[in-house]
Amino acid sequence: MRMITTEKINETIYNALDEINQLLPGEKKIQKTEGEILYGSGSRLDSLGMVNLIVAVEQRIQDELGQSIDLTDEKALSQKNSPFLTVKTLSDYIASLLNN
Amino acid sequence: MHLDFLISGFEKNRDKTALICDDKKFSYGDLLDNFYFFKKELLINRNIHSGSLVLLEGDFSFNTISLLLALTDNCCIIVPLNSSSKSDRNELIDIAGIEYVISLNDSDEAEFKSTGFSSSHELIKIIRERKNPGLILFSSGTSGKPKAAVHDFSGLLKKFRTKRDSLVTLNFLLFDHWGGLNTLFHTLSNNGTVVTTSDRSPDNICRLIEKHKIELLPSSPTFLNLLLMSEANKQYDLRSLKIISYGTEPMSAVTLKKLNSELPDVKFRQTYGLIETGVLRTKSKDDNSLWLKLGGEGFEVRVRDNILQIKSESNILGYLNYPAPFTEDGYFITGDEVETDGEYYRILGRKSEQINIGGEKVYPGEIENVIREFDNVADAVVYGEKNPVTGNILCADVKLFTDENASEFRVRLKKFCQSKLSKYKIPARINITEEINYSERFKKKLKNQSGP
Numbered sequence: 001m002r003m004i005t006t007e008k009i010n011e012t013i014y015n016a017l018d019e020i021n022q023l024l025p026g027e028k029k030i031q032k033t034e035g036e037i038l039y040g041s042g043s044r045l046d047s048l049g050m051v052n053l054i055v056a057v058e059q060r061i062q063d064e065l066g067q068s069i070d071l072t073d074e075k076a077l078s079q080k081n082s083p084f085l086t087v088k089t090l091s092d093y094i095a096s097l098l099n100n
Numbered sequence: 101m102h103l104d105f106l107i108s109g110f111e112k113n114r115d116k117t118a119l120i121c122d123d124k125k126f127s128y129g130d131l132l133d134n135f136y137f138f139k140k141e142l143l144i145n146r147n148i149h150s151g152s153l154v155l156l157e158g159d160f161s162f163n164t165i166s167l168l169l170a171l172t173d174n175c176c177i178i179v180p181l182n183s184s185s186k187s188d189r190n191e192l193i194d195i196a197g198i199e200y201v202i203s204l205n206d207s208d209e210a211e212f213k214s215t216g217f218s219s220s221h222e223l224i225k226i227i228r229e230r231k232n233p234g235l236i237l238f239s240s241g242t243s244g245k246p247k248a249a250v251h252d253f254s255g256l257l258k259k260f261r262t263k264r265d266s267l268v269t270l271n272f273l274l275f276d277h278w279g280g281l282n283t284l285f286h287t288l289s290n291n292g293t294v295v296t297t298s299d300r301s302p303d304n305i306c307r308l309i310e311k312h313k314i315e316l317l318p319s320s321p322t323f324l325n326l327l328l329m330s331e332a333n334k335q336y337d338l339r340s341l342k343i344i345s346y347g348t349e350p351m352s353a354v355t356l357k358k359l360n361s362e363l364p365d366v367k368f369r370q371t372y373g374l375i376e377t378g379v380l381r382t383k384s385k386d387d388n389s390l391w392l393k394l395g396g397e398g399f400e401v402r403v404r405d406n407i408l409q410i411k412s413e414s415n416i417l418g419y420l421n422y423p424a425p426f427t428e429d430g431y432f433i434t435g436d437e438v439e440t441d442g443e444y445y446r447i448l449g450r451k452s453e454q455i456n457i458g459g460e461k462v463y464p465g466e467i468e469n470v471i472r473e474f475d476n477v478a479d480a481v482v483y484g485e486k487n488p489v490t491g492n493i494l495c496a497d498v499k500l501f502t503d504e505n506a507s508e509f510r511v512r513l514k515k516f517c518q519s520k521l522s523k524y525k526i527p528a529r530i531n532i533t534e535e536i537n538y539s540e541r542f543k544k545k546l547k548n549q550s551g552p
Binding site: 015019022023047048051052055056059060063072 | 457458487490493506507510511514515518523524526528529
């Protein structure tokens with residue numbers, strides 16, 4: 001199967017962030033950079049915001065890449081390093097799901 | 101002898117139309133003759149006698165109704181089952197411990213079978229000792245297995261001895277649901293006309309209303325949503341209709357408002373009843389209000405921990421397969437959460453319908469009301485989905501009038517919800533679907549529902 005590139009996955013995450021940002025006030029909007037903190041210390045998202053982002057990313061992956069993934073199953077939550085810290089960690093985790 | 105109050109009314113109104121089944125008319129005389137025929141047939145040729153536990157399988161029809169009355173008068177214990185409930189039929193027969201099966205086919209012909217089983221359940225024994233008719237109805241159980249609720253039928257029938265107005269009534273609610281049987285007994289005991297059909301689509305219901313000049317339509321909120329979506333009310337003459345009653349699930353304020361503007365001459369009445377208690381008399385604050393008075397003769401109503409409790413002569417004796425659901429002083433715990441305002445109640449929904457999102461509780465109906473107000477939304481169902489982060493997340497399946505870009509729609513709808521609802525009440529997942537998943541009872545199916 002063709003590899004899905006990091007660029008493509010990042011683009012999908014950014015599209016999901018666009019979706020979420022439209023619902024957030026100015027100071028809470030999430031930057032579209034790899035280093036942006038998503039969850040944990042310094043995060044601008046609360047738990048509901050995070051859950052919404054995860055669902056938005058899942059739906060975007062489904063819509064744009066035609067693949068169904070679960071980002072909050074046991075596997076995701078039992079990762080040594082949380083996939084939800086930054087855009088990069090999330091992108092890497094999604095790549096590992098899609099390309100394995 | 102248990103139906104003496106019915107029989108005397110039938111005798112006096114022999115020429116009046118009692119039933120219109122699939123557009124065919126039967127008089128009270130026809131019904132009475134058929135009732136006597138089956139009373140004898142059961143005892144002499146079928147060996148189905150007082151105390152027999154009988155499954156009566158069919159939908160409202162001339163023979164099913166005659167058999168129901170004959171079985172009742174012969175003091176049998178009756179388990180009505182709608183023909184469309186086939187998927188769990190055998191499980192229900194096992195749970196109830198059925199001794200005889202009477203099935204009616206599409207041509208209204210009856211088939212009689214003995215299962216060879218003999219029930220010795222304590223609750224069945226109680227009814228047999230009382231020499232009263234019994235009625236067993238099923239309601240959904242918390243563990244997934246249906247609950248078999250056992251009534252002494254004479255308790256439920258008592259209220260029909262009081263004469264009330266009779267209207268031409270459509271028997272919309274189902275044959276194995278107390279709402280449906282309540283409609284039947286109410287109309288027959290007041291010598292009104294009962295119109296029956298197995299096609300409960302909005303189009304057919306509106307056709308029947310026009311053709312038979314139906315005055316009373318007992319229904320459910322979901323059916324009324326479907327009716328508005330189909331616009332069938334605009335294609336038929338519904339001027340005969342005086343009252344639409346609705347129960348079985350919480351009504352949306354938006355639907356009620358829309359119904360009042362579409363059918364301005366119709367009175368909308370909320371009913372409240374449970375398989376375990378029978379139907380209570382209710383009085384709505386006004387046509388547009390979801391607040392109502394509850395109770396009436398023979399019913400005592402109280403609220404404990406925001407949950408409605410009911411004590412009545414028509415309460416069930418218990419369940420065949422679950423513990424007795426009563427307080428020590430004999431109140432049935434309904435599980436329905438209510439708000440109170442003086443003598444008025446507002447039904448918020450089953451406590452178990454609540455979705456717990458990060459400790460905040462949400463009733464799906466409230467969110468559905470908001471989503472249905474949004475443009476291009478034809479209908480919506482809201483449910484909880486397990487989520488490790490917040491316990492559950494809120495999901496909405498939405499049916500659109502016209503296609504549009506899914507992600508743009510999601511953002512638009514979420515923004516709209518944001519302007520109307522607390523943050524935790526905004527659905528995280530919005531799916532656009534072709535069809536909303538209705539169960540055969542016109543209730544929403546609660547999918548993937550779970551507690552925290």
